[in-house]
Structures are given as structure tokens and as C-alpha cells.
Amino acid sequence: MRHYIFFLVMLFIVGKSSFSQTPTLTENSKISFLTCASGDQLFSAFGHSAFRVQDSVLGIDVVYNYGTFDFNRPNFYLNFAKGKLIYSLSRRSFDRFLFEYEMEKRWVKEQILDLSLAEKNNLLIFFENNYLPENRDYLYDPLLNNCSSITGDILVQQFGDAIVFDGSHLDRLYSFRELVRQNLDINSWSSFGIDLAFGAVVDRKATVKEHMFLPYYAMEQMRNTTKSGKPLLERERTILDYSEHTRNGFFPMSPLFWFTLLFLFTGIVTYLDHKHKTRSRWLDFSLFLITGIIGTCILLLWFATDHTSTPKNFNSLWALPLNLVVAFVFVFQNQLPTWLPKYIWFALALLCVLILLWILGVQVFSPIVIPLLLTLATRYFYLLKFMKK
Structure with missing residues (x-):
């Protein structure tokens, strides 16, 4: 048993190999939703979302990240222009995942999901199945299918009608364009370029669930989501506590x-x-x-x-x-x-x-x-x- 646990830990540290088989989580396990602060670059200006699975008994502490892309993939920029950009689900140790945000001094918050042991194991099986080479890639859409919006899809897929997204915390429903502008200085080249490329289709109001394409809204929505009539979250905590990055234009x-x-x-x-x-x-x-x-x-x-x-x-x-x-x-x-x-x-x-x-x-x-x-x-x-x- 010790050798088996050591083997699993080494796999997570390397972060590249797959499980030989999906382990069965114990009562000590936790599955949580991570939200990371926005960064200084355009691709990180909206923040980031990921799932964390940890089990102190098995020595597991790993992050499933649906926001991974590879600049070296063939025809990357051409596929980006054509709207055929491929993102992937990656899996890496929590420490390696956290290192990037520690270096960039971006806050990271964790929301632990209130799940039964059976639900945790089913969710882990889902992640591991998604992580298989034939399943890990997906067609990226910045508004409808990204690392954050996929959160709501996973919850619905796993728990069906038991999941209810309450929108009472929203002042009103915003359009997709309004939501994007909330994260950018409108008098910036990036904001102008995005506005220039966006058509009239993004001026419709997003649904409560569609607001979750932005990580900050996804984090707030998790606080206002119920499963079988009970709060989805067990508790929250701040892992990295840094101030929000401010971008002052010249x-x-x-x-x-x-x-x-x-x-x-x-x-x-x-x-x-x-x-x-x-x-x-x-x-x-x-x-x-x-x-x-x-x-x-x-x-x-x-x-x-x-x-x-x-x-x-x-x-x-x-x-x-x-x-x-x-x-x-x-x-x-x-x-x-x-x-x-x-x-x-x-x-x-x-x-x-x-x-x-x-x-x-x-x-x-x-x-x-x-x-x-x-x-x-x-x-x-x-x-x-x-x-x-």
C-alpha cells in the first residue's frame, strides 16, 4: 500500500502521466472550485477557474484545469483567427499550479463543495475520463465554452435538475459585451479591438448560468447555487491573499x-x-x-x-x-x-x-x-x- 501511495504522489508531482486506474477517494477527500485573480496580460485579464481534488489519506492534491492551450500546436494562430482554437484539460499538482499565481502575486480563493463521498468519486471519475488523451481537447469559445463556463456545464451534467443557479445576487442581467467591458479599460487597444470584432449577437442578455463564463461571476454564482435544495458550498477560504491588480492606462x-x-x-x-x-x-x-x-x-x-x-x-x-x-x-x-x-x-x-x-x-x-x-x-x-x- 505504501508503494502504491508513493507511486500516485510521484505521478501528481510530475503532472504528466495518467493514473493507471482512478483511485477511490476516502472520507478525508475534498473537491473544491478555485478562482484566480486577473493578471496583467490580456489572456489573464478575466481571471481563471479550475477544480481541485485532494485526499490526505491517498496523498492526492491535484488541479484539473480546463484553461490550457499550447502556442506550439500546429496552425495555432490560424485556428484562433478561424474560431477553431483547441483548449485542453490538464492535470498537475496543486503546488505547481499555485506557483504561477504566487510569482505574479494574484490572489487565489477556494470554495469547497458539499458533496457526498459517492458524488466526489463520480466527479473524480468524470475528470479522469475527460483527461484521457482522446477526450481532453475541446473547441474553445471565449464566451460560451471556456475554463469558467464549463463549470456550470459540469455541475448540470453531474447533478441534473438538483442544481439550481439562483440569480438573485445579480443587480440585473448583463449583455456579453457589458460583461467583457467590466474587465477592461474601455479606452484601451484591447477593449477597442474586442468591441470592433464583436457583432450584434453579443449584445443580448446573458442568462444567469451564462454569466459564469467570467471566473469572478462563476465564483459568486457558486455561493448562490443549491444542490437538492441545500447550498452547494461547504465553506470557503483564501489560499493566496494579494490585492487586485490595477491597470492604469497612459x-x-x-x-x-x-x-x-x-x-x-x-x-x-x-x-x-x-x-x-x-x-x-x-x-x-x-x-x-x-x-x-x-x-x-x-x-x-x-x-x-x-x-x-x-x-x-x-x-x-x-x-x-x-x-x-x-x-x-x-x-x-x-x-x-x-x-x-x-x-x-x-x-x-x-x-x-x-x-x-x-x-x-x-x-x-x-x-x-x-x-x-x-x-x-x-x-x-x-x-x-x-x-x-
């Missing part, structure tokens, strides 16, 4: 600063063009080219990928994909074509449609986009006036 590096600067610059150039009765074709080329490239990327995310959060993206109403073609008209043609005024009127009309969709709540756009809309409108109106003359 305004001159923010998108609002640069987009406002672009608007002012475009206004000055447009005034000089008006004064000298000319047009700065390099400015028009740049504006049309950049918005055309952005619009093309938006359409690709909408129609050519499996992302669930990027369809119906009406940012394409200001970032027109056709601008990519029109941009070269300003470079290679001295005489602007007769159809160009109609196209610009069309572009201006789409800007109005975008504002209407924003007001009606069909899609919520980043407020950082306002200087860009003003920049385009300024140049569109000037080109109409210039071509009319």
Missing part, C-alpha cells in the same frame, strides 16, 4: 488620443485643401485603404470563421470593405470618376444607419469609434463639395 498611448488626433489632423488638412481648392489624395487614399482593410477583416470574421461572437457586425457600416478598392481611385486617377459622388453619398447614408442602430440598441459600438466617424464624415462631405465644383 492616455497618450490610448486609442481615444490617437483617433482624436487623427480627427484634428484631418480637419486641418481639409481646411487647407478648401483654402487652396485642392485635395490631399494621400490622405484620402490612407483613410479609404485602412477602413477598407478593417471592413474586410470584419466581414471575414462574420462569414468565413466559426466564431460565435463576430456575426452581424455592423462596424462594417463605417469600415466599408469596398473602400479598399475605392482607395486606389484616389491614387491612379487624376480625374475622379462620375460614380464616386454616389458612392460617398452611400457611405454617408450608412454612417446614419449605424447611428440609428446604435440608438435603437441593435448593436452597441465602442464610444472610441466616434472620432473615426467624425473623421470620415468630415472627409466625405469635403469630397462631395470638391467634386461638385
Whole structure:
């Protein structure tokens, strides 16, 4: 028996090998839910969730982590762009898992589940079955299927209708976009990029269970979840006690600063063009080219990928994909074509449609986009006036 226990402990320390067979947990065992604080990088800005299984009699203390990904996996970045990113369930010793958060000074909190011995063993069998090489990989979705949202799925799968997710602790149900914004500085490039990529589909209200895609909400939900009418949690404790990380942005590096600067610059150039009765074709080329490239990327995310959060993206109403073609008209043609005024009127009309969709709540756009809309409108109106003359 001693050799068997020593063998199990060594397997957990290495963290790479599988159990030769799933051990039977004792009465001393505990299964808990871990929540880790947000970090400084974008991929860690939302925190993290995992399950811990420990048994002092068997010498087991291991973490099952559904948030593992491998940058070295073939076509990693291509699969990420296509919405086919693969995440995996990993298993490692608790000490090794905790080391990363100790180094980054991120708090870790533990919520011990109130389970019977049979339920603990069934849950361990479930984790071990998931950890088999043929089962450990899954298709990642940042909003619907990640390391945190999978928690609710596991509870429902294990306990069925006995699990009740009470949402009375929520002030209201938030949309997915609102929930993501709660974890990011809205005047940051990461927040702007996410808002730009997200379509109108993320502006629906998330259900109580869907709020659990964010680890902090999952942790709070565990406190407000019952199993067979009784609280799911036995008790909680703080394993690492650090202050929440704060991210202070530098305004001159923010998108609002640069987009406002672009608007002012475009206004000055447009005034000089008006004064000298000319047009700065390099400015028009740049504006049309950049918005055309952005619009093309938006359409690709909408129609050519499996992302669930990027369809119906009406940012394409200001970032027109056709601008990519029109941009070269300003470079290679001295005489602007007769159809160009109609196209610009069309572009201006789409800007109005975008504002209407924003007001009606069909899609919520980043407020950082306002200087860009003003920049385009300024140049569109000037080109109409210039071509009319």
C-alpha cells in the first residue's frame, strides 16, 4: 500500500502521466472550485477557474484545469483567427499550479463543495475520463465554452435538475459585451479591438448560468447555487491573499488620443485643401485603404470563421470593405470618376444607419469609434463639395 501511495504522489508531482486506474477517494477527500485573480496580460485579464481534488489519506492534491492551450500546436494562430482554437484539460499538482499565481502575486480563493463521498468519486471519475488523451481537447469559445463556463456545464451534467443557479445576487442581467467591458479599460487597444470584432449577437442578455463564463461571476454564482435544495458550498477560504491588480492606462498611448488626433489632423488638412481648392489624395487614399482593410477583416470574421461572437457586425457600416478598392481611385486617377459622388453619398447614408442602430440598441459600438466617424464624415462631405465644383 505504501508503494502504491508513493507511486500516485510521484505521478501528481510530475503532472504528466495518467493514473493507471482512478483511485477511490476516502472520507478525508475534498473537491473544491478555485478562482484566480486577473493578471496583467490580456489572456489573464478575466481571471481563471479550475477544480481541485485532494485526499490526505491517498496523498492526492491535484488541479484539473480546463484553461490550457499550447502556442506550439500546429496552425495555432490560424485556428484562433478561424474560431477553431483547441483548449485542453490538464492535470498537475496543486503546488505547481499555485506557483504561477504566487510569482505574479494574484490572489487565489477556494470554495469547497458539499458533496457526498459517492458524488466526489463520480466527479473524480468524470475528470479522469475527460483527461484521457482522446477526450481532453475541446473547441474553445471565449464566451460560451471556456475554463469558467464549463463549470456550470459540469455541475448540470453531474447533478441534473438538483442544481439550481439562483440569480438573485445579480443587480440585473448583463449583455456579453457589458460583461467583457467590466474587465477592461474601455479606452484601451484591447477593449477597442474586442468591441470592433464583436457583432450584434453579443449584445443580448446573458442568462444567469451564462454569466459564469467570467471566473469572478462563476465564483459568486457558486455561493448562490443549491444542490437538492441545500447550498452547494461547504465553506470557503483564501489560499493566496494579494490585492487586485490595477491597470492604469497612459492616455497618450490610448486609442481615444490617437483617433482624436487623427480627427484634428484631418480637419486641418481639409481646411487647407478648401483654402487652396485642392485635395490631399494621400490622405484620402490612407483613410479609404485602412477602413477598407478593417471592413474586410470584419466581414471575414462574420462569414468565413466559426466564431460565435463576430456575426452581424455592423462596424462594417463605417469600415466599408469596398473602400479598399475605392482607395486606389484616389491614387491612379487624376480625374475622379462620375460614380464616386454616389458612392460617398452611400457611405454617408450608412454612417446614419449605424447611428440609428446604435440608438435603437441593435448593436452597441465602442464610444472610441466616434472620432473615426467624425473623421470620415468630415472627409466625405469635403469630397462631395470638391467634386461638385
